[in-house]
Amino acid sequence: METDPYQLIEGMTIAGLAVGANQGYIYLRSEYPVAHKILNKAIERATEAGFLGKNICNSNSDFFLEVRLGAGAYICGEETSLLESLEGKRGMVRAKPPLPAIEGLFGKPTVVNNVLTLGAAASILEQGSETYKDFGMGRSRGTLAVQLAGNVKRGGVIELAFGVTLREVVEDFGGGTYSGRPIRAIQMGGPLGAFLPASQWDTPLDYEAFAAIKAMIGHGGIVVFDDTVDMAAQARFAMEFCAVESCGKCTPCRIGATRGVEVIDRIVNNQDRDNNLILLTDLCDTMELGSLCAMGGMTPFPVRSALTYFAEDFSGESPREN
Numbered sequence: 587m588e589t590d591p592y593q594l595i596e597g598m599t600i601a602g603l604a605v606g607a608n609q610g611y612i613y614l615r616s617e618y619p620v621a622h623k624i625l626n627k628a629i630e631r632a633t634e635a636g637f638l639g640k641n642i643c644n645s646n647s648d649f650f651l652e653v654r655l656g657a658g659a660y661i662c663g664e665e666t667s668l669l670e671s672l673e674g675k676r677g678m679v680r681a682k683p684p685l686p687a688i689e690g691l692f693g694k695p696t697v698v699n700n701v702l703t704l705g706a707a708a709s710i711l712e713q714g715s716e717t718y719k720d721f722g723m724g725r726s727r728g729t730l731a732v733q734l735a736g737n738v739k740r741g742g743v744i745e746l747a748f749g750v751t752l753r754e755v756v757e758d759f760g761g762g763t764y765s766g767r768p769i770r771a772i773q774m775g776g777p778l779g780a781f782l783p784a785s786q787w788d789t790p791l792d793y794e795a796f797a798a799i800k801a802m803i804g805h806g807g808i809v810v811f812d813d814t815v816d817m818a819a820q821a822r823f824a825m826e827f828c829a830v831e832s833c834g835k836c837t838p839c840r841i842g843a844t845r846g847v848e849v850i851d852r853i854v855n856n857q858d859r860d861n862n863l864i865l866l867t868d869l870c871d872t873m874e875l876g877s878l879c880a881m882g883g884m885t886p887f888p889v890r891s892a893l894t895y896f897a898e899d900f901s902g903e904s905p906r907e908n
């Protein structure tokens with residue numbers, strides 16, 4: 587959006603023409619003022635040049651585009667809360683059905699896609715689907731904009747074809763940890779992604795391969811931790827994040843996340859450990875199976891993976907040495 591806004595504008599125009607829509611919205615978090623300014627300028631220029639607005643490129647088709655700012659809620663990345671927010675309401679998840687494609691923004695059929703998907707549309711039309719399919723593996727085709735962050739020497743965004751392994755991304759592209767210490771855990775897929783130990787780093791970036799190890803690629807966010815990380819604290823943070831960002835619509839997420847923080851605290855403080863470990867697993871089951879959306883449904887991913895792969899950090903012993 588900041589370096590090639592026209593790619594997104596073109597992709598959205600193509601999507602609009604494909605579904606017969608004449609109004610598009612770019613929902614942008616207000617924390618990205620540079621992208622906001624650049625997108626608005628690009629929309630203005632594209633409109634002046636006849637690529638947006640009425641009768642685009644003399645095609646007898648209209649397509650208008652507008653940037654709307656969100657107020658920073660993580661949950662507004664979920665399509666139905668995004669629609670609520672676009673309508674000027676508080677970002678709360680809607681029950682599905684109806685799907686947004688049937689009843690979306692202001693009750694109208696709406697296509698909601700992420701920037702990566704829309705950004706790929708123009709090049710697929712230009713170069714053909716076979717060229718796009720040449721990148722990737724299995725059912726994961728094309729490229730992914732991997733966001734490499736955390737304790738890593740060379741962080742940033744790298745566009746890679748699916749199929750590269752997690753180890754290659756972190757070691758070859760990232761150059762290992764910033765601290766120079768050994769990598770202990772990698773979190774893949776954003777704050778609701780699993781924490782993976784070394785035994786899993788040869789997994790290729792492929793949606794199915796990650797699902798098979800109870801992890802996810804998500805939006806391609808990777809966070810690297812060195813061997814000083816306290817994984818019980820990270821599991822607690824996942825529950826805390828969910829408690830803070832929960833939209834509050836359903837009980838397993840709204841209350842479960844708060845109870846999750848308390849249970850993890852009791853475990854690491856050695857209060858009735860065995861029963862609290864059972865309770866935490868039970869709570870994760872309830873959140874996973876009973877939450878209305880992925881926020882509550884996936885918070886157990888980081889918690890369970892921390893418990894599975896880094897159980898020693900929940901022992902209540904003194905924190906790991908730095």
Ligand code: SF4
Pocket residue numbers: 661679831832833834835836837839840877878879880881882883
């Ligand atoms: S899982 Fe959480 S964020 Fe999703 S609808 Fe329920 S309360 Fe809202």
